[in-house]
Amino acid sequence: MDWLQVVVLSIVQGLTEFLPISSSAHLILVPALTDWGDQGLAFDVALHIGSLSAVVLYFRQELVRMAVSWGGSLAGRGVDPDARLAWWVVLATIPVCLVGLAFHDAIAEGMRSPLIIAFGLIAFGLLLAYADLRHRGSRDEYQLTLRDALLIGLAQALALIPGTSRSGITITAALLLGMSREGAARFSFLMSIPVIVLAGGMEVLGLIRDATQVDWFTLTVGALLSGISAYLCIHFFLAFIKRVGMQPFVIYRLLLGAWLLWLFW
Template sequence: MDWLQVAVLAIVQGLTEFLPVSSSAHLILLPVLSDAQDQGLAFDVALHVGSLAAVVIYFRQELWRMTRSFSASLAGGGVDQDARLAWWVILATIPVCVVGLAFKDFIEAGMRSPLIIAFGLIVFGVLLGYADWKHRGTRSEYQLSLRDVLVIGAAQALALIPGTSRSGITITAALMLGMNREAAARFSFLLSIPVIVLAGGLESVGLVREAREVDWLALLVGTALSGVSAYLCIHYFLAFIRRIGMQPFVVYRLLLGAWLLWLYW
């Protein structure tokens, strides 16, 4: 890869990992719509490391409280709201792990076409707009029930379909359950941590099997750019949706989906 491709891919990954517009769709489409070569597994892992570092650093205080309370609950110290939130993140991650492991090969081989991405962008974009317009409420992530968590976890499994957006579908489900915008986004971002760790772990296994020469400088630059753009994205996204909401992202999804249909139908 040349340095322009490194920068573009890293920034796109950092931004779209947490925006409700589908990072997988953008990373799949970039090589399809240009002459750029495939970035390879090593670079994918590096970009995930950058995104993971960003969300961990941004939510470091919440994660510290959750880890401390979760550990105390395992030792019989009772379950407070932070320990419960940690349990909810773990439980909501199980469905996407099960579905991902069961259908990984099928998804990678048969669901990466521009038309599937287009339909995913449009259909789940409309659902996001509807949820934000009609169903958002005032509940926080600390007011979730087990049923709520299972619903959000099941919704997250749909993000394996390119074009859906992991953050988009989990925010949609959370809004439909009556959470406010910021709480829905915060819970979605916390859910991204185990998902990114697991996805990066699977890609690392593939990387070890490839045993190819690695351009470490490109990986370091990609990791840094992905991390910085992801951190800024989280910060400004939370401020943006507090004032304006999800509708601009819905419009973007519909326009991108319509453009892909026009190109590939």
């Protein structure tokens, strides 16, 4: 890869991982719309490490409290709000793991076309608009129930379809269940941690099997750029949706989906 490709892909990954506009769609589309070849598995791993570092750093205080309380709940010391939230994150991760293991190859090989991305962007963008305008409530992530966590987890499994957006579909489901914009986004970001860890772990196993030589300096730069852009994205996104809402992202999804239909139909 040349350095322009490294910079563009790293920033695109960092920004779109947590915005409700589909990171997988953008990482598929950027090479498709340029002369760039596939960035390779090692670089994908590095970008995921950058995004993971950003969300862990941003929510470090909450994660420490959740980990301590969750460990206490396992030791029989009761379940406080932080332990309950940790359990909900764990339970919400199960559906996407099961679906991913069962259909990973079929999704990776048969659903990466620009037309599928376009329909995903448009359909789930309209659903996000409906949820934000008609069903938004005031509950935060600490007021979720077991039913809420499982339903949001089931929605997260749909994100395996390119164009859906993991953050977009989980925020949509949370809004439909009466959560506030900030609460929905924060729970979505916390849910991303085990998902990124598991997805990155699968990519690492593939990298080990391939036994390919890697350029560590390029990977480090990619991880840093991805992490910095992801951290800034989380910070400004939470402030933005509190004041403005989800509709600008809906408009972007509809325009991008329409452009892809016009380009590839």
